[in-house]
Amino acid sequence: MSSYIVTTDHLTKRYGERAVVEDLNLRVPEGCVYGFLGPNGSGKSTTMKMLLSLIRPSSGQVRVLGEPMTRATRRRLLGRIGSLIESPPGYGHLTGAENIGLVRRMLDLEQRQIDLAVRTVRMQDQMDKKVREYSLGMKQRLGIAMALARQPKLLILDEPTNGLDPAGIEEIRRLLRHLADGGVTVMVSSHLLGEIDKTATTLGILAGGRLLFQGTRAELFAAATPDVLIGTADPQRAQALLSGQHDARIDEGLLRLCGLSPDATAQVVSHLVRAGLGIYEVRRQEQSLEDVFMDLTGGGGL
Amino acid sequence: MTLMSMIAAEFAKLARSLSWTVVVLLPAAMVLAGALSSLVAGQQPADGWHTVWLRSVVFYGLFPLAIGVAVLGSLVWRAEHRGGNWNALMSTPVSSLRLVAAKTAVIAALAMAMQLVMLLCVTVAGKAVFALPGMLPARYLLISGVIMLATVPLAALQSGLSMLLRSFAAPVAVAFLGAGASTVLLLAEIGPIVFLSPYALATRATQLGTGTFADGGEIAGATVGSLLAATALLSLVTIAGAAAILDRRDTRT
Numbered sequence: 001m002s003s004y005i006v007t008t009d010h011l012t013k014r015y016g017e018r019a020v021v022e023d024l025n026l027r028v029p030e031g032c033v034y035g036f037l038g039p040n041g042s043g044k045s046t047t048m049k050m051l052l053s054l055i056r057p058s059s060g061q062v063r064v065l066g067e068p069m070t071r072a073t074r075r076r077l078l079g080r081i082g083s084l085i086e087s088p089p090g091y092g093h094l095t096g097a098e099n100i101g102l103v104r105r106m107l108d109l110e111q112r113q114i115d116l117a118v119r120t121v122r123m124q125d126q127m128d129k130k131v132r133e134y135s136l137g138m139k140q141r142l143g144i145a146m147a148l149a150r151q152p153k154l155l156i157l158d159e160p161t162n163g164l165d166p167a168g169i170e171e172i173r174r175l176l177r178h179l180a181d182g183g184v185t186v187m188v189s190s191h192l193l194g195e196i197d198k199t200a201t202t203l204g205i206l207a208g209g210r211l212l213f214q215g216t217r218a219e220l221f222a223a224a225t226p227d228v229l230i231g232t233a234d235p236q237r238a239q240a241l242l243s244g245q246h247d248a249r250i251d252e253g254l255l256r257l258c259g260l261s262p263d264a265t266a267q268v269v270s271h272l273v274r275a276g277l278g279i280y281e282v283r284r285q286e287q288s289l290e291d292v293f294m295d296l297t298g299g300g301g302l
Numbered sequence: 303m304t305l306m307s308m309i310a311a312e313f314a315k316l317a318r319s320l321s322w323t324v325v326v327l328l329p330a331a332m333v334l335a336g337a338l339s340s341l342v343a344g345q346q347p348a349d350g351w352h353t354v355w356l357r358s359v360v361f362y363g364l365f366p367l368a369i370g371v372a373v374l375g376s377l378v379w380r381a382e383h384r385g386g387n388w389n390a391l392m393s394t395p396v397s398s399l400r401l402v403a404a405k406t407a408v409i410a411a412l413a414m415a416m417q418l419v420m421l422l423c424v425t426v427a428g429k430a431v432f433a434l435p436g437m438l439p440a441r442y443l444l445i446s447g448v449i450m451l452a453t454v455p456l457a458a459l460q461s462g463l464s465m466l467l468r469s470f471a472a473p474v475a476v477a478f479l480g481a482g483a484s485t486v487l488l489l490a491e492i493g494p495i496v497f498l499s500p501y502a503l504a505t506r507a508t509q510l511g512t513g514t515f516a517d518g519g520e521i522a523g524a525t526v527g528s529l530l531a532a533t534a535l536l537s538l539v540t541i542a543g544a545a546a547i548l549d550r551r552d553t554r555t
Binding site: 049052054055056071075076077078079081083084085086087088089090091092093094098101102105106107108143146 | 317319381385392393549
């Protein structure tokens with residue numbers, strides 16, 4: 001489908017026997033903020049590097065902006081892709097202005113485009129300082145400005161909030177939303193769900209090199225059925241009654257059942273009522289996206 | 303995006319760089335060392351300008367030149383290996399060939415600047431230290447021109463090595479070994495080595511017109527011709543080779 005700005009088919013990267021990324025089928029819709037989530041070492045950076053052809057896949061394909069991304073096409077495609085991979089770029093012995101001036105020269109940009117990018121990350125007052133003297137947050141923002149200066153269709157940011165304080169993280173969030181509103185597709189990775197949870201419109205969750213989930217936040221909630229909690233007069237007896245059919249645990253005086261469909265929930269309740277047990281309450285536990293994420297990745301967050 | 307704007311960007315990166323210190327200090331130290339050996343022996347340079355040239359430039363060509371260019375190569379590439387610079391550089395729409403050519407141009411320009419400093423220092427030593435009659439003969443300007451061109455393949459090779467090796471010292475060590483081996487082969491009067499080794503080519507060029515090693519002492523048209531042919535050939539092969547490697551290479555993970 002042409003409405004995807006990035007697609008990968010069976011994308012795989014192996015180093016020797018070890019697969020770092022395996023059979024990845026990414027679908028990044030145009031104009032979205034795509035949150036690429038996964039624990040450290042799950043293959044996010046490797047995947048992003050393959051999207052940019054910084055490393056070549058062992059097998060599978062990458063299509064970006066409607067074209068296959070290969071060594072033959074990358075130089076042409078990269079003019080419309082801004083990126084920030086791993087640590088931010090910048091020559092320490094040069095000032096911020098000199099650094100972004102290099103980008104302007106290399107990409108034949110206009111000063112207007114440079115000024116716009118610098119203002120977008122609110123670095124206009126820091127440009128005469130040497131990059132060596134920048135804080136990590138300033139380096140990240142300069143790196144994003146360098147990626148933005150070419151006015152890309154697609155922006156690929158690898159852990160842009162790494163090492164930032166809460167105010168800095170919030171600022172990056174606002175920036176990503178602002179860019180997406182302006183029509184730029186943003187793909188942003190993080191090992192912390194909370195950092196991009198509220199910004200991302202589409203989520204991809206990676207663990208152990210495999211895609212566990214891809215879709216909207218609502219779809220993610222739907223995919224992970226919340227636990228059913230039942231309040232009853234005699235939880236021990238209720239547990240005994242259900243044993244063999246359901247995996248019921250007693251949790252703070254309540255009966256907890258995992259992965260129960262609505263029909264199964266009705267059956268369980270009627271079974272307990274018929275056995276003469278008083279039911280005080282039946283409810284689904286409110287799940288945070290964090291819980292869903294932890295469930296999916298097997299608790300492998302940071 | 304043109305090659306010229308790429309080269310301009312590469313020169314801009316040299317602001318406040320240590321490279322300029324190397325460009326000035328290395329030739330100055332070579333000329334000083336040559337002059338001191340004459341002064342310590344308590345004699346005037348026997349053949350005037352020729353002796354001053356021999357003691358500075360020919361010695362410089364044996365291995366200091368290769369080491370100097372190697373250090374310049376590592377200095378120019380060092381910043382690219384830091385932080386996110388490599389990823390950023392490889393994520394630009396600049397072709398590998400242009401990138402390699404621009405880096406080579408900058409390193410070669412610095413190497414050429416070393417030769418200009420060398421000319422200046424030899425002239426100063428001849429006039430101020432030894433009070434030689436007249437000015438440095440024009441033939442040394444011609445020889446310098448050939449040396450400057452002959453350092454281009456050396457710049458291309460060292461640029462390629464410093465591109466591939468993150469280590470600052472490793473390419474310098476390669477230059478030391480390469481220059482040493484090439485000097486031995488030149489001593490053995492194996493002339494065609496200049497078509498294979500950029501180290502031998504640069505060294506041979508510094509001996510032009512001096513009568514040392516395999517040189518006849520004249521600036522023979524055939525010799526200059528073969529040096530320039532070797533320069534063109536080795537430059538093209540080295541730059542194309544480095545660009546092809548860069549194009550196939552994956553970024554480190």
